[in-house]
Amino acid sequence: MTQQPRIRIRGLKKSFGSKVVLDGVDLDVETGTSMVIIGGSGTGKSVLLRCILGLIEPDAGTIEIDGVDVLRAKPHHQHQIRQNIGMLFQNAALFDSMSVLDNVMFGLRAKRRAQSKPLLRSEMQPEALTLLSQVGLDEAVGTLSPSELSGGMQKRVGLARAIAGHPNILFFDEPTTGLDPIMGAVIDGLIADCVSHLGSTAIAITHDMASAQRIGNRAAMLYQGKLIWQGQASELMHSGNPIVDQFTHGRREGPIKTEHPL
Amino acid sequence: MNIFLSPFVHLGRSTLSILQRVGSIALFGLKGLSGIVRPPFYAAIFGRTLVEIGFLSLPVVALTAIFSGGVIALQSYSGFRHYHAENAIANIVVLSITRELGPVLAGLMVAGRVGAALSAQIGTMRVTDQIDALRTLSTDPMKYLVTPRLLAAIVALPFLVLIADILGVFGGFTVAVGKLGFTPESYMNSTLASLNAMDVSVGLIKAAVFGFLIALLGCYHGYHSKGGAEGVGAAATATVVTASILLLTFDYLLTDLFFTS
Ligand SMILES: Nc1ncnc2c1ncn2[C@@H]1O[C@H](COP(=O)(O)OP(=O)(O)O)[C@@H](O)[C@H]1O
Numbered sequence: 001m002t003q004q005p006r007i008r009i010r011g012l013k014k015s016f017g018s019k020v021v022l023d024g025v026d027l028d029v030e031t032g033t034s035m036v037i038i039g040g041s042g043t044g045k046s047v048l049l050r051c052i053l054g055l056i057e058p059d060a061g062t063i064e065i066d067g068v069d070v071l072r073a074k075p076h077h078q079h080q081i082r083q084n085i086g087m088l089f090q091n092a093a094l095f096d097s098m099s100v101l102d103n104v105m106f107g108l109r110a111k112r113r114a115q116s117k118p119l120l121r122s123e124m125q126p127e128a129l130t131l132l133s134q135v136g137l138d139e140a141v142g143t144l145s146p147s148e149l150s151g152g153m154q155k156r157v158g159l160a161r162a163i164a165g166h167p168n169i170l171f172f173d174e175p176t177t178g179l180d181p182i183m184g185a186v187i188d189g190l191i192a193d194c195v196s197h198l199g200s201t202a203i204a205i206t207h208d209m210a211s212a213q214r215i216g217n218r219a220a221m222l223y224q225g226k227l228i229w230q231g232q233a234s235e236l237m238h239s240g241n242p243i244v245d246q247f248t249h250g251r252r253e254g255p256i257k258t259e260h261p262l
Numbered sequence: 263m264n265i266f267l268s269p270f271v272h273l274g275r276s277t278l279s280i281l282q283r284v285g286s287i288a289l290f291g292l293k294g295l296s297g298i299v300r301p302p303f304y305a306a307i308f309g310r311t312l313v314e315i316g317f318l319s320l321p322v323v324a325l326t327a328i329f330s331g332g333v334i335a336l337q338s339y340s341g342f343r344h345y346h347a348e349n350a351i352a353n354i355v356v357l358s359i360t361r362e363l364g365p366v367l368a369g370l371m372v373a374g375r376v377g378a379a380l381s382a383q384i385g386t387m388r389v390t391d392q393i394d395a396l397r398t399l400s401t402d403p404m405k406y407l408v409t410p411r412l413l414a415a416i417v418a419l420p421f422l423v424l425i426a427d428i429l430g431v432f433g434g435f436t437v438a439v440g441k442l443g444f445t446p447e448s449y450m451n452s453t454l455a456s457l458n459a460m461d462v463s464v465g466l467i468k469a470a471v472f473g474f475l476i477a478l479l480g481c482y483h484g485y486h487s488k489g490g491a492e493g494v495g496a497a498a499t500a501t502v503v504t505a506s507i508l509l510l511t512f513d514y515l516l517t518d519l520f521f522t523s
């Protein structure tokens with residue numbers, strides 16, 4: 001008997017107006033794997049994650065998490081399932097009206113509220129500080145506001161906030177885009193640590209092949225609304241698929257048309 | 263398409279799209295208000311917004327009210343002098359301030375000051391994914407962002423208008439006594455004689471409605487803004503324009519409802 005995948009997507013479609021973004025995406029993510037999704041800018045990678053998170057309503061298709069069809073479950077049940085997903089947004093999306101520590105505590109509070117556990121600031125503070133140190137940030141950073149942080153530090157705080165509720169599914173939207181290569185490698189390391197520490201299943205979007213191989217064990221490529229290739233992350237550079245090869249090697253010549261020659 | 267018909271088609275389309283917009287704003291408002299009775303209620307955000315709206319608007323509202331009161335005293339004196347009806351001045355100041363100018367001027371000032379700020383705040387959260395982040399952290403953004411702001415504006419505006427009423431009357435008093443030669447006692451007596459509890463309370467009811475409208479439009483436009491910083495700016499502008507127009511429309515409707523019967 002094969003194990004049921006943690007996330008199972010079938011025939012997922014989403015258009016904005018006349019623009020077809022997802023055109024029948026099929027994807028299985030087995031429990032405990034880290035799936036990397038690559039694909040050109042604007043191909044709908046973020047839209048795919050947003051559909052799973054319930055931030056965007058897809059036009060058609062099914063999304064099952066642990067065998068439950070989330071799109072057709074009762075709102076309360078949907079909410080419960082999605083509580084177990086942590087998300088690191090592309091620009092970290094920290095709450096800029098709050099301090100760094102309050103951002104992390106917001107993550108703790110979200111889970112506690114659901115479990116009716118204590119929400120007192122004083123009781124959560126030590127845990128929030130532990131989370132900060134887990135992502136390599138000093139206690140003193142806690143009092144700063146997000147706008148005072150560098151991009152890399154914001155990503156770290158976003159990571160701490162995302163893992164605060166011990167989610168068993170983690171999403172990362174371009175976690176290293178905009179960071180220098182060393183900071184990128186550091187964030188990748190933290191992500192890999194967090195995923196293995198929590199025993200989570202992960203989906204990460206990236207443009208960065210080195211990063212893809214550091215975070216993921218499985219990989220897939222989104223092209224023209226469909227996942228045209230899936231395989232091991234280690235095969236990314238020599239997949240045998242001409243589209244994937246052109247993308248991963250960054251060649252200008254090949255089956256992918258550069259529609260926007262700017 | 264027939265060129266004689268196309269203006270009507272166009273008119274029909276824009277009427278439909280306006281109606282659609284009105285419907286969607288009304289639904290948004292209902293959803294925001296319903297957060298008052300469905301827990302959790304975010305009291306800390308309510309408190310902070312209350313202070314923001316009340317405190318930040320106080321200086322502009324106060325100055326506007328004082329000068330309006332003064333200018334009404336001045337204008338009505340120059341108009342009524344010929345009829346030996348100077349005593350009507352206190353009456354005119356009190357009536358116009360408590361019934362109309364207090365609520366409307368405070369409302370317009372707050373629409374510019376607070377409406378724009380609310381929509382910029384929430385719009386920034388929208389375009390930087392903070393609203394989506396709230397949802398991934400099991401927090402309903404309507405309840406977290408919109409409900410406390412609606413409620414804070416509904417509470418803060420009557421308070422501001424009460425202050426505008428007092429300062430407006432005080433502005434009239436200052437001009438009447440300092441410039442027009444009234445004695446403080448006689449002006450004060452005419453003022454008190456003209457003061458009507460009904461006028462003041464209707465003014466405060468108007469204020470609460472205006473507060474709701476301003477916060478509703480600010481939150482709505484912010485919540486639905488898209489396209490980065492430019493979109494946030496457009497949302498703030500749309501808020502001030504629509505809030506000002508709606509405020510004057512509702513002022514007329516409420517005046518009609520309470521004073522003509
Ligand atoms: N809320 C939205 N409304 C309209 N169009 C959208 C929306 N979200 C995404 N899109 C469009 O969908 C396409 C895919 O976007 P996205 O998933 O963000 O791309 P990426 O693969 O770079 O993450 C883009 O062309 C974008 O313009």
Ligand SMILES: [Mg+2]
Pocket residue numbers: 045046047090173
């Ligand atoms: Mg994206």
